[in-house]
Amino acid sequence: MEKPSFHELFQTNKKSANRLKKSSCQERSSKLLALKKWIHSHKDSIREAVFKDLSKPPTEVDISEVSVVLQEISHALKHLKKWIKPKKVSTPLSLFGTKGYIHYEPLGTSLIISPWNYPFNLAVGPLVSAISAGCTVILKPSELAPATSALLKRMVKELFAPEEVMVVEGGKEEVQKLLALPFDKLFFTGSPATGRIMMEAAAKHHMEITLELGGKSPVLIDRGYSPKDAAQKIAWAKWLNCGQTCIAPDYVLVNDEIYDTFKQILVDTVLQMFPSKSNDISACMDYGRIINAEHHQRLQYLLEDARNKGATCLMGGDYDQGSYYFGPTILEGLEPNMDIMREEIFGPILPIIKYTLLEEAVDFINELPKPLAVYVFTEEAFVKDFVLENTSSGGVCFNDCAIQFGHTSLPFGGTNKSGMGKSHGYFGFKAFSNERSVLHQKSTINLLRNIYPPYSFKAKKIADLFLKWI
Numbered sequence: 001m002e003k004p005s006f007h008e009l010f011q012t013n014k015k016s017a018n019r020l021k022k023s024s025c026q027e028r029s030s031k032l033l034a035l036k037k038w039i040h041s042h043k044d045s046i047r048e049a050v051f052k053d054l055s056k057p058p059t060e061v062d063i064s065e066v067s068v069v070l071q072e073i074s075h076a077l078k079h080l081k082k083w084i085k086p087k088k089v090s091t092p093l094s095l096f097g098t099k100g101y102i103h104y105e106p107l108g109t110s111l112i113i114s115p116w117n118y119p120f121n122l123a124v125g126p127l128v129s130a131i132s133a134g135c136t137v138i139l140k141p142s143e144l145a146p147a148t149s150a151l152l153k154r155m156v157k158e159l160f161a162p163e164e165v166m167v168v169e170g171g172k173e174e175v176q177k178l179l180a181l182p183f184d185k186l187f188f189t190g191s192p193a194t195g196r197i198m199m200e201a202a203a204k205h206h207m208e209i210t211l212e213l214g215g216k217s218p219v220l221i222d223r224g225y226s227p228k229d230a231a232q233k234i235a236w237a238k239w240l241n242c243g244q245t246c247i248a249p250d251y252v253l254v255n256d257e258i259y260d261t262f263k264q265i266l267v268d269t270v271l272q273m274f275p276s277k278s279n280d281i282s283a284c285m286d287y288g289r290i291i292n293a294e295h296h297q298r299l300q301y302l303l304e305d306a307r308n309k310g311a312t313c314l315m316g317g318d319y320d321q322g323s324y325y326f327g328p329t330i331l332e333g334l335e336p337n338m339d340i341m342r343e344e345i346f347g348p349i350l351p352i353i354k355y356t357l358l359e360e361a362v363d364f365i366n367e368l369p370k371p372l373a374v375y376v377f378t379e380e381a382f383v384k385d386f387v388l389e390n391t392s393s394g395g396v397c398f399n400d401c402a403i404q405f406g407h408t409s410l411p412f413g414g415t416n417k418s419g420m421g422k423s424h425g426y427f428g429f430k431a432f433s434n435e436r437s438v439l440h441q442k443s444t445i446n447l448l449r450n451i452y453p454p455y456s457f458k459a460k461k462i463a464d465l466f467l468k469w470i
């Protein structure tokens with residue numbers, strides 16, 4: 001049988017979207033529950049698929065792919081009834097006698113495009129939000145994680161009617177064809193450069209859009225903070241998934257009073273986290289790999305460009321193109337003209353930079369586009385306030401790194417170059433919903449009639465009074 005075209009798929013989606021608009025909380029919850037059960041019973045398949053794609057250690061898959069998604073589903077199941085319920089709002093004086101509320105209407109047909117770095121989590125997370133909101137979904141996972149993409153296709157086939165949720169596999173060509181269709185919602189997770197392509201395509205059809213992009217998320221370590229605690233948290237967040245995490249620390253600004261202590265502790269911490277004979281981390285089973293040759297070469301370039309311009313390796317700098325291994329690398333002696341200080345690293349290289357004054361560190365952060373996250377290690381309230389007031393980013397995390405992703409009640413996302421729109425929990429539900437405003441006026445008593453033209457003396461008096469009041 002001939003495969004339906006994308007246009008045909010979209011048309012069936014559109015019909016279902018009208019039906020799903022009226023779907024009850026119970027109906028949506030049962031789908032979420034089925035998804036949760038499927039994930040629980042296919043943990044091994046998920047671990048295997050992500051290992052095939054990224055050599056990600058199984059425990060890391062459990063922590064960063066499976067548990068986050070399960071948490072997202074449980075949170076939605078617990079709160080969906082409240083989210084769906086129309087929200088009453090207070091009435092302004094000018095509309096006295098009316099009643100207003102917000103009705104959450106599913107946006108309709110949605111297209112979710114996901115990346116390869118957390119190939120399960122970042123595809124299923126938005127899917128949970130779309131199902132919660134009552135949208136149909138065409139999901140396009142990353143072609144760079146083919147094993148997970150195939151598993152997602154199988155999962156969706158086993159769980160959902162194709163006219164409600166469908167996985168389309170493929171790369172740029174397939175995305176271009178999908179983007180030509182007038183979806184109601186586009187939810188994209190990927191690089192800022194591809195994000196621009198998505199925006200252009202969305203503009204053609206006035207699609208609602210959420211862009212989850214990336215950027216250079218800085219870490220700032222204040223002089224009074226424990227270098228050991230900071231080093232452990234930074235090392236975990238940086239070398240998790242071999243640095244291929246959108247909210248991984250991109251570079252670290254360290255106060256000069258603790259710089260030397262911190263850098264030594266950081267090296268020791270990395271060696272403890274990835275123990276191996278003769279410090280050959282490539283033999284450590286808990287350390288992942290770079291996704292493919294292209295990204296490996298991109299990282300080689302960033303490292304060699306920095307070295308050629310005077311940076312030195314405090315640790316690592318070793319890589320093997322054949323196995324996609326790239327060792328945990330810490331760089332010193334950075335200069336603004338190095339590409340590594342301009343582009344998102346998205347790999348296991350960590351530049352560390354000394355600063356003296358807080359203002360100087362904050363200026364450094366502000367020279368670059370607004371990042372996805374800003375991390376600050378400090379015990380001082382004024383330092384927290386200063387950074388919060390003088391920088392901008394999608395999120396801020398004090399005294400830890402990357403854990404904000406797992407907070408179901410906080411909005412997740414970037415701002416400007418690092419993204420637009422928010423996801424997770426209620427914010428994810430809202431991303432796939434139209435917050436429709438509904439206003440009820442009484443047919444009998446309508447005070448506003450007094451201000452209709454022709455403008456009488458009474459209407460002028462009411463207007464005068466109102467201007468005095470507001």
Ligand code: NAD
Nearest residue numbers: 114115116141142171172175190191194212213214215246
């Ligand atoms: P990417 O932009 O290359 O790819 C993402 C998706 O877009 C894939 O499904 C791919 O098939 C598609 N795509 C790629 N190029 C395209 C093109 N020219 N035309 C049409 N479609 C295209 O991103 P990636 O390499 O998969 O992921 C890495 C980037 O994603 C990093 O910048 C990272 O920071 C960001 N990211 C952000 C988040 C977040 O939640 N904000 C999460 C993970 C990754």
